[in-house]
Amino acid sequence: MSEDSSYPCIDPINFDLVIVGTGLSESVIAAAASAAGKTVLHLDHNSFYGSHCASLSLNELTSFLSSHSVPPQPPPSPSTTDEQQKDDHVVIDLIPRSLYSEVEISSYASETEAILLETSRKFNLDLGGPRALFCADKTIDLLLKSGASQYLEFKSIDASFIFHKNNENGNLVNVPDSRAAIFKDKSLGIFEKNKLMAFFKLVQQHLAASSSGNNGNDTETSESAKISDEDLDCPFHVYLKKIGLPPKIKSIILYAIAMADYDQYNNEACQEVLKTKDGIDRLALYISSVGRFPNASGALLYPIYGEGELPQAFCRRAAVKGCLYVLRMTVTSLLIDKDTGHYKGVRLASGQDLYSNQLILDPSFTVSPPSSAPIDFWGESLQMLSRRDVKEIVARGICVTRSSIKSDVSNCLVVYPPKSFFPEQVTSVRALQIGANLAVCPSGMFILYISTLCDDANQGKKLVHATMNALLTIPVSGIPESNPIVQTENADAKPTVLWSACYIQELTTGHYESISSTPMPDGNLTYNDLLEEAVRIFHQMYQNEEFFPETISPENPEDNGGLTLEI
Incomplete structure (x- = not known):
């Protein structure tokens, strides 16, 4: 109008x-x-x-x-x-x-700009990305309870990766989402696999004991299997160290599964220390998300369109x-x-x-x-x-590319823990790649969303650009320099950016x-x-x-609980 x-x-x-x-x-x-x-x-x-x-x-x-x-x-x-x-x-x-500032929008090469303009309406770009839903989180439960799920369709996020720094270089390693995935993961050694599987078992025993304890069944056995109140109240990273987890496993748990935002080892810069109780709750969400829906390959979902x-x-x-x-x-x-x-x-x-x-x-x-x-x-x-x-600000980035950051994966999450790029990096960076099979871009293209919390705009933009440089090829100069990061010895060819946007958003x-x-x-x-x-x-x-009275169950309650998932 x-x-x-x-x-x-x-x-x-x-x-x-x-x-x-x-x-x-x-x-x-x-x-x-x-x-x-x-x-x-x-x-x-x-x-x-x-x-x-x-x-x-x-x-x-x-x-x-x-x-x-x-x-x-x-x-x-x-x-x-x-x-x-x-x-x-x-x-x-x-x-x-x-509520938005420091906006930088770039289109690389005139012919690319013409193509993007012609296909503009085929893009569905998320203003507040990157975002995803755990299969067992509150959003899914609310969609089902309210009946809003009947208006939505989802696809599974294929894989999750975390950057692991080794000396001056580093590489992206898989985030295992099950015992089978841990066993098959070639990036983990035997010692790391055993430790991670033992920890997952410990968490499951604690959750089962807490549940049975609440029901009053076999209280003495339940209490012995539970993590102590003292450990539950201490910082999660302290507890992970106490049970002897190696550095790579601790990083995976803290930043790629429990999704901690701040450097948990930096007492001065960490604005949110994750307690063991909260960390265990986040692991429980992750574990219960894997396998909740038969045709969801991992823990995360993303809505089509x-x-x-x-x-x-x-x-x-x-x-x-x-x-x-x-x-x-x-x-x-x-x-x-x-x-x-x-x-x-x-x-x-x-x-x-x-x-x-x-x-x-x-x-x-x-x-x-x-x-x-x-x-x-x-x-x-x-x-x-x-x-x-x-209260704080978040730096966001959106990139359009013609190829995937992983040749065999279309939709994936990548986490860069604190200190991945610079010694002064105190927050995690998350990057979510979504492909055309989710109807967010033309066929043959991919969207990469990047975000990180930050104290000031320069710090946030520096991290967004560093992530772009680590995962993508920037065809023009003018992007701030960042430390080079080697993904693997035989790394996938980095996709070339066709279009990008970087901006700062206030969090009120x-x-x-x-x-x-x-x-x-x-x-x-x-x-x-x-x-x-x-x-x-x-x-x-x-x-x-x-808040949303219970509604009548769907006709086929076994069909993903009323949630539509496409393979």
């Missing part, structure tokens, strides 16, 4: 909940509230679903990053007539903020339950009660005022309360919206009151933290409502 187009009039004007933005957290809440019988209006100023969790064409992604990397201008407030003015509320303008299908699935579920959707509709202002300072409604770019009991905002909005108003007039929600805190926190705000896509591989935020917001608003 163009700027001059007339906006539709929304009827009715009163709702239980208005949601602005169609990201994953917002879409899950819309579906849950609709399932609970609430009247929900779901708005988005974009022409597509997904907001910051969208999958976009090549042209759309370029346009989005370019437009969101500069300070946005607040939309003009619509003119109002005397009849539209209300005596019982004040109007507070919403201010859009830029990209991660943007996830919010769309929940939007479809919400629409079935009566949620009203309007895209290309901008919310310009909040309506605040003059006497109490409580939220009353929103004003649209069309000039129409809508009213609701609750409001959820896209994380890119802030407010600037008038200086003339007393501080105690503004509720906690408005005060928090006016000072959105950025969510908060909850009558005006709630969802968080930005985080630096995790999975969606679990985003879903936990959605659950918290829902229960904050509707304490006595069930």
Whole structure:
């Protein structure tokens, strides 16, 4: 819809909940509230679903990053007539903020650019990648419970690799996902295989003992098989050292299975020390993911057509339950009660005022309360919206190539632990390659997503470029130099980059009151933290409502539990 187009009039004007933005957290809440019988209006100023969790064409992604990397201008407030003015509320303008910066987009060779432009709409590029789902994680459970799974199809991630540094060089080694895989892995020695298999057995015994102990069966035997409370409360890397695991195995467990973000051995730089209890829980998730679905080859899944299908699935579920959707509709202002300072409604770019009991905002909005108003007039929600805190940032990269980083693998995850590239590297880097068999790019091409948490933009971009240089061939100069990394003696020929994007994204926190705000896509591989935020917001608003009541089981309960997986 163009700027001059007339906006539709929304009827009715009163709702239980208005949601602005169609990201994953917002879409899950819309579906849950609709399932609970609430009247929900779901708005988005974009022409597509997904907001910051969208999958976009090549042209759309370029346009989005370019437009969101500069300070946005607040939309003009619509003119109002005397009849539209209300005596019982004040109007507070919403201010859009830029959450993306340091955008670098490169296309290599003019003929390549022409080809990519012609096939732009065949790309589904994830704005918040790399992302994947464990077969047994909370996202899969929620998709099945909510019924949103019927709108999705998945494929398995073929393999996972981790960079293992040996002296000055290093190589990518397999991340084994079963006893059979450990036995067949030629990169592990006999001692390492025995240690890893013994550790997996120890974890399984602990989990079984914990489960049987909770049921009151054979308590004495259960307690002897469990890991002690003292060990569970200590740092995971300390426990792994205590049981004698070699360095390569510890690295695989910490960074490629437990997915630790920070250098666990650096007490000063590590912002999140992984405790043994949490590490064991993550291993349990990994182990239970392998083999959950018969036609899933590994622990990880990825949605066909990209991660943007996830919010769309929940939007479809919400629409079935009566949620009203309007895209290309901008919310310009909040309506605040003059006497109490409580939220009353929103004003649209069309000039129409809508009213609701609750409001959820896209994380890119802030407010600037008038200086003339007393501080105690503004509720906690408005005060928090006016000072959105950025807890950290994540550097992301997207590359388009014509060949795979592993000749015999199409879809794979690669992890570079801390210190893989530079001594000062304190965070892990994750790279996820997705091929055309997942309908995210034209046939014969591949997409590589890269991300790492960082304290500043220069540090993050340096790591993204170092990962690109390690896995890919950059055909032009201008990319920052990085330490050369040798994959193996007979390494696969590195794919040549056709197109790339590198950018910094801020990670904002969510908060909850009558005006709630969802968080930005985080630096995790999975969606679990985003879903936990959605659950918290829902229960904050509707304490006595069930988050997605149980639905009728699918007709074929043995067929992947209602989840569609393509081989």
